[in-house]
Amino acid sequence: MNKKTIASTTDNTILKLKVLAKKKEGVRNKLVVTAKQLAILAKEKEGIRRKLEITARKLATTAEEKEDVRSRLAATAKKLAVTAKEKEGVRGKLVITARQLAVVAEEKENVRNKLAVTARKLATTAEEKEDVRRRLVVTAKNLDSKAKQLAKTAKEKESVRSKLAVTAETLRLKAKQLAVTAKEKEEARSKLAITAKQLAVTAKEIELVNNELRSLDLAKDEFVSIASHQLRTPLTALKGYVGMILDGDVGLISDKQREYLTEIKNANDRMINLITALLNVSRVDLGVFVVEPEQVNLEKVAESTLKELEIKIRDKKLILNVDFGKDIPLISADLNIMRMIFQNLLTNAVKYTPIGGNITLSLKKDNSDVIISVTDTGYGIPANVQSKIFTKMFRADNARVKDPDGTGLGLYIIKATIEKTGGRIWFESEENKGSTFYVAIPLKGMKKKEGSRRLELK
């Protein structure tokens, strides 16, 4: 129920109650008056009775007086009838009043009931209000916590937002930088494109020059080949004739003649060797030599080279040690080059080791290579010229004395060849103690190399 409605209803009831109270007060006052009058009447009745007694007594004495008294009694009866009538009127009024009071009481009861209902309703409303209030408190608390959370969330959002703002700024800067970089790249790219075009032109020019140079190299090699062949032909003739004279095919010769002819023969042989070596140097230097790998058994190459040197080894009474590892695999190598390597290292060892010395040839396999090593107990290479030993035409003084016929090209040729086919060569040496030359041939083998000429064996 509406609070306002309840209030106005209550007010009206109070007003009505007040009016009723006043009316009751009026009625009560009238009743008091009536009571007083009735008391007086009663007193008067008492006096009358006494007078009547006197009268009766007098009647008993006088009839006259009786008549008189009768008339007086009649009068009194009349008055009493009037009083009775009045009394009846009052009684009726009282009944009415009583009825009115009952009605008022009923109304009061109704009002009280209504008030009780209202009060109950009010109590219920208050309870509800309390409940609502509690709920509102709870809701308020919830709202507060939510508000707090929202505040927190808002704070977090703010922090995220500010972070995002920072990130956005960073990204913007990066974008700017990238834009700049992109521009620079674009510029660089266009420059590169131009450069690439120029390079392409240059490459074409280089290729042309390269082709020219290559054909020039081939022409040079062709010339060297022909020249060396041409040079060798007369030397071969010379060798043949000197040989026949020395063999006594055309009669006996004196010892001195033999000595001189031998000098001629040796010089001739040296010239022939020199031509072969120069031809190889030309092919190595021009890079026109062929590498044709095939499966090579290094032990067999080593043995066949040793066989070629058998006579010289025997003549010098050299002690030969051979130490071949059991796990030497076939190597994909150019047989010609491998022969040249063994020939060069072993010939040098025989040449530069004094009579009765030791020569050790070994083949060992490591993780990546087969290592060929040739050790001698020979004259060795003086420390001060060790750095020059692979130089073209270089010969150490001690070697020149021991073997005047050397060309100084052998080690140069094999070093260049070994290195151009993926191998390595190095040595250890001490003068008058001996030398060890090592050659590492990769297990993966030599790479095939196109070229116009093979290197020539001695």
Next chain:
Amino acid sequence: MDTPQQKVLIIEDEISILNGISDKFTHEGFFVLKAINGQEGLDIALKEHPDFIIVDNLMPNTDGFYFLENIRKDKWGKDSLIIMWSNSHDSTTITRARKIGVFDFIIKSEWEYRDVVNKVREALGEKKF
């Protein structure tokens, strides 16, 4: 007890060498036939059927390989004993010659004539057995 004189054909364009090596073989008791190019050598070989042939590689017009390839086509020539000798050490040349079939390939400038003669005797001896 005379053993029949053996015929050697020498094909060589360089006259000084041809004469030198011929003298050596003659001195050693051989009957020497000479030719100065592949075609001439082929003609003589097919006509004379020598016991042994020494042929140079590089010769003008018709070279040693011309001779080799053609002699091997002949019924007699396919089994004839031949040494190719050359001043070209090129192993491609050596391989090619061995493929066609030669008794040996020798480098002229490294061989003494007497060793060439010994090599021929060795070849002929092997043929006998």
